Amino acid sequence: MENHDFDPNFSEWYRRVRSILEKSKPLSELVVCEKFLVQNVVSESKLVTIIIDAQPRDDNGRSVNFKGELFDDIYNDLNYVQHYDCGLRFRTIIQVRALNESCPITELIFDGYSPIISGYTINAKLFKGQFAGLYTKSGPRDRFKQRYRTELYLEKDYSPSESALEISILDNDGKILRTDRSITYKDYFKDSIFPKEF
Numbered sequence: 001m002e003n004h005d006f007d008p009n010f011s012e013w014y015r016r017v018r019s020i021l022e023k024s025k026p027l028s029e030l031v032v033c034e035k036f037l038v039q040n041v042v043s044e045s046k047l048v049t050i051i052i053d054a055q056p057r058d059d060n061g062r063s064v065n066f067k068g069e070l071f072d073d074i075y076n077d078l079n080y081v082q083h084y085d086c087g088l089r090f091r092t093i094i095q096v097r098a099l100n101e102s103c104p105i106t107e108l109i110f111d112g113y114s115p116i117i118s119g120y121t122i123n124a125k126l127f128k129g130q131f132a133g134l135y136t137k138s139g140p141r142d143r144f145k146q147r148y149r150t151e152l153y154l155e156k157d158y159s160p161s162e163s164a165l166e167i168s169i170l171d172n173d174g175k176i177l178r179t180d181r182s183i184t185y186k187d188y189f190k191d192s193i194f195p196k197e198f
Contacts, residue, residue: 025129027129027153030127030129031165033123035098036105037119040095040118041094041095042093043093044091046091047089050084089111094107096108104159105126105160105161108162108163110182123166123176129153129154129155130156131153132152166179
C-alpha cells in the first residue's frame with residue numbers, strides 16, 4: 001500500500017474532504033423556515049411539450065428520409081416529428097420583505113401555484129444549502145458488489161433570490177390558513193445513507 005504521509009497534495013485533499021464530511025448535513029436539516037410580507041406576485045404558466053423524433057439519421061446524425069435523402073429541417077416535416085402537449089408548468093415569483101431583519105431575501109421563486117396576493121404574511125420553507133460533492137462508501141456487499149454514493153451538502157448564506165419549497169399563508173394571529181408545496185418538496189426529506197466517518 002502506498003504511503004501518502006509525505007505527499008502534500010494527498011494531505012491537502014484528505015483535509016479538504018474530511019472538512020466537507022464533518023460540516024455536511026442531511027438535506028432535511030438544511031431546510032429552514034422564514035416569515036415574509038408579500039409585496040408583489042407574478043404567476044406564470046408554460047405549456048409542457050414532448051417531441052418524439054422518429055426520423056432515421058445517417059452516420060453524421062443528419063436527418064434523412066427512408067430513401068437516405070437529407071431533410072433541410074426535420075421539424076418542418078410533421079410526418080416524422082410528433083408533438084404531444086402534456087400539461088402546464090406553474091411558477092410563482094414573489095417579491096417579499098423579510099420580517100427577520102437579518103434575512104436579505106427580496107424575491108421567492110416557487111415552482112407551483114399559490115393564491116397569495118400582496119399584503120399577505122407567509123411562512124416559506126427554503127433550502128439553505130449547496131451541493132459540495134459525492135461521497136462513495138462501501139456498504140454491506142451483495143452479489144452485485146454494491147457501493148453507496150451520497151450527495152454532500154453544506155450550509156450557505158442566503159442570496160437575494162431564493163427558491164421556496166413550501167409556502168404557508170398566515171392569518172393575523174399567525175395561524176396557518178393554507179399550505180402549498182413545490183413539486184420537488186419531497187426530494188428534500190427522503191431517506192439517505194449519510195456518512196458518519198471517513
